[in-house]
Amino acid sequence: xxxxxxxxxxxxxxxxxxxxxxxxxxxxxxxxxxxxxxxxxxxxxxxxxxxxxxxxxxxxxxxxxxxxxxxxxxxxxxxxxxxxxxxxxxxxxxxxxxxxxxxxxxxxxxxxxxxxxxxxxxxxxxxxxxxxxxxxxxxxxxxxxxxxxxxxxxxxxxxxxxxxxxxxxxxxxxxxxxxxxxxxxxxxxxxxxxxxxxxxxxxxxxxxxxxxxxxxxxxxxxxxxxxxxxxxxxxxxxxxx
Numbered sequence: 001x002x003x004x005x006x007x008x009x010x011x012x013x014x015x016x017x018x019x020x021x022x023x024x025x026x027x028x029x030x031x032x033x034x035x036x037x038x039x040x041x042x043x044x045x046x047x048x049x050x051x052x053x054x055x056x057x058x059x060x061x062x063x064x065x066x067x068x069x070x071x072x073x074x075x076x077x078x079x080x081x082x083x084x085x086x087x088x089x090x091x092x093x094x095x096x097x098x099x100x101x102x103x104x105x106x107x108x109x110x111x112x113x114x115x116x117x118x119x120x121x122x123x124x125x126x127x128x129x130x131x132x133x134x135x136x137x138x139x140x141x142x143x144x145x146x147x148x149x150x151x152x153x154x155x156x157x158x159x160x161x162x163x164x165x166x167x168x169x170x171x172x173x174x175x176x177x178x179x180x181x182x183x184x185x186x187x188x189x190x191x192x193x194x195x196x197x198x199x200x201x202x203x204x205x206x207x208x209x210x211x212x213x214x215x216x217x218x219x220x221x222x223x224x225x226x227x228x229x230x231x232x233x234x235x236x237x238x239x240x241x
Contacts (some may be wrong), residue, residue: 006142007142011130020117024152025041026120026155027173031170032110034155037155043111048119049124049144051124072113072116072185076182080181084214108124117181117183176211
């Protein structure tokens with residue numbers, strides 16, 4: 001049991017290094033409190049890996065991974081556009097523009113994003129493969145710990161980086177990253193023959209285009225005219241006699 005847990009931790013931890021889930025964890029850590037992000041990731045990881053060892057091994061080929069990936073891509077694109085709209089629309093002098101932090105439940109955002117991203121991911125199938133030869137409980141516990149540990153590293157980096165960046169810059173950067181995640185997921189799902197390097201390069205078009213559109217819309221938006229104070233009424237003392 002212990003050996004199975006340790007083996008699963010090592011395999012999943014190494015598989016997650018440099019994966020999109022780490023970048024997502026870093027992005028969320030820039031915007032939300034670290035324990036909320038970690039809790040959402042841990043819950044999503046436990047659910048995904050439970051599916052992997054319980055159902056994925058027997059019905060792995062029947063899981064609609066393509067449809068799940070498309071939904072995940074559209075979700076990332078929608079979150080990215082929403083975030084950019086809010087932060088590009090905020091004025092420079094606004095100390096704290098409205099963001100997802102104030103308008104939605106952060107835990108649910110993190111949980112749903114990681115569930116969609118990890119269903120059908122390579123880590124899920126690696127966990128299912130481990131469950132064929134080892135105790136499924138040990139594989140489930142170990143794979144969950146391995147994923148949470150890998151993403152915790154990214155959360156730590158996000159905390160350190162977030163201390164030195166303004167809120168508006170964090171929001172815009174988060175929006176651009178989500179557009180990149182969405183475009184990369186969409187390309188890899190719709191055109192798997194492209195390969196990883198090609199997808200990584202082509203996906204840059206989405207955040208570049210999204211940022212350019214938001215800048216243009218910001219330039220076209222009419223500037224707010226400050227209210228001029230009304231002139232004070234003349235007092236009897238101010239009237240010349």
